[in-house]
Amino acid sequence: MAKLLVFIAWIAACASQEAGDTEPDHFYRALAAGPVKKGPVVTTQAACLGSGTSKALVNCCSAKRSCASKGLTGGRLYTCAAANSCKATTFTGETVKAYCAVKDACKSAVFNLGASAKCAAEKSCYFASFIGKGKMACNVAGHCEGATFYNGWDITCTTRRACQNVNIGPGSSAICSVAAACPVEMYIWGSTSLIKCSGNRSCKGTDFTANQGANIACIGKESCKNGSVGCAFVQFSCSKVPTNTVCAGANSCDGVKFYGKHTTATCKKAGVCNGATFVDGACCKGKGCPKGAKKC
Ligand SMILES: *[C@@H]1O[C@H](CO)[C@@H](O)[C@H](O)[C@H]1NC(C)=O
Numbered sequence: 001m002a003k004l005l006v007f008i009a010w011i012a013a014c015a016s017q018e019a020g021d022t023e024p025d026h027f028y029r030a031l032a033a034g035p036v037k038k039g040p041v042v043t044t045q046a047a048c049l050g051s052g053t054s055k056a057l058v059n060c061c062s063a064k065r066s067c068a069s070k071g072l073t074g075g076r077l078y079t080c081a082a083a084n085s086c087k088a089t090t091f092t093g094e095t096v097k098a099y100c101a102v103k104d105a106c107k108s109a110v111f112n113l114g115a116s117a118k119c120a121a122e123k124s125c126y127f128a129s130f131i132g133k134g135k136m137a138c139n140v141a142g143h144c145e146g147a148t149f150y151n152g153w154d155i156t157c158t159t160r161r162a163c164q165n166v167n168i169g170p171g172s173s174a175i176c177s178v179a180a181a182c183p184v185e186m187y188i189w190g191s192t193s194l195i196k197c198s199g200n201r202s203c204k205g206t207d208f209t210a211n212q213g214a215n216i217a218c219i220g221k222e223s224c225k226n227g228s229v230g231c232a233f234v235q236f237s238c239s240k241v242p243t244n245t246v247c248a249g250a251n252s253c254d255g256v257k258f259y260g261k262h263t264t265a266t267c268k269k270a271g272v273c274n275g276a277t278f279v280d281g282a283c284c285k286g287k288g289c290p291k292g293a294k295k296c
């Protein structure tokens, strides 16, 4: 019981703290409303579908772990309150949302056709895939860590570590607007994918694995400095469609290591690619290419 009360207090605190968020209001109101009525113990996927109007396929419920007792409020909002409670669950449809409350709550879950989630704790959406149209504000450190977005998701990374180790695929984008918003490692693939490092030092030191025509834009000052861009997989293949990194901000690509045959960079002007290296066939175009860089 004590645990439950702590949880409810935490949810309420969370909801008020994030009142300015872009998530629909009702999403939080449902959570902030206080104790959720104890529902039936749900033991089958079918029961978990709620009224039948939802397209969700939710398999977080089991005889041992009831969705209802963890705050499932109805057909469309699923609270994944415990680690692994929604592990590998598939959520389907734009009206379906999950609230991933703790680390690993939505680990490896699949959010399909616009189903979405509030990743409300560090690594709560670790290895989760978001597929289809949607927008997500990653505005707390680590909350979106390790998640993958493609086929129409646009995410904004507006605080330090907001999008650490995030993966971006075709038709999707990430905007990294503040320092260290997109640090460490990112994987990006597809010619309609984009990671835009708009903030100063927003992707500084980040190692990008870029494949299948991916696009990276280093706009802010020192935005991609001392990182790397290229494709080298042991198990998977790197496509021949060239990827492109545009270096536009002051010192944006200083010291970046570009590598691999299908990696291109555009150093827009002098002073944006100082000390950048191009190895293993990577090439450079634009006025700011460093001496000795292979020309595209
Ligand atoms: C980014 O750096 C530039 C150049 O130093 C500066 O003019 C600008 O105010 C900085 N932007 C932010 C948001 O700090």
Ligand SMILES: *[C@@H]1O[C@H](CO)[C@@H](O)[C@H](O)[C@H]1NC(C)=O
Binding pocket: 225, 226, 254, 255, 256, 274, 275, 276
């Ligand atoms: C960053 O890159 C610059 C070249 O622009 C280089 O002189 C410096 O040693 C690098 N720093 C680190 C920490 O690698």
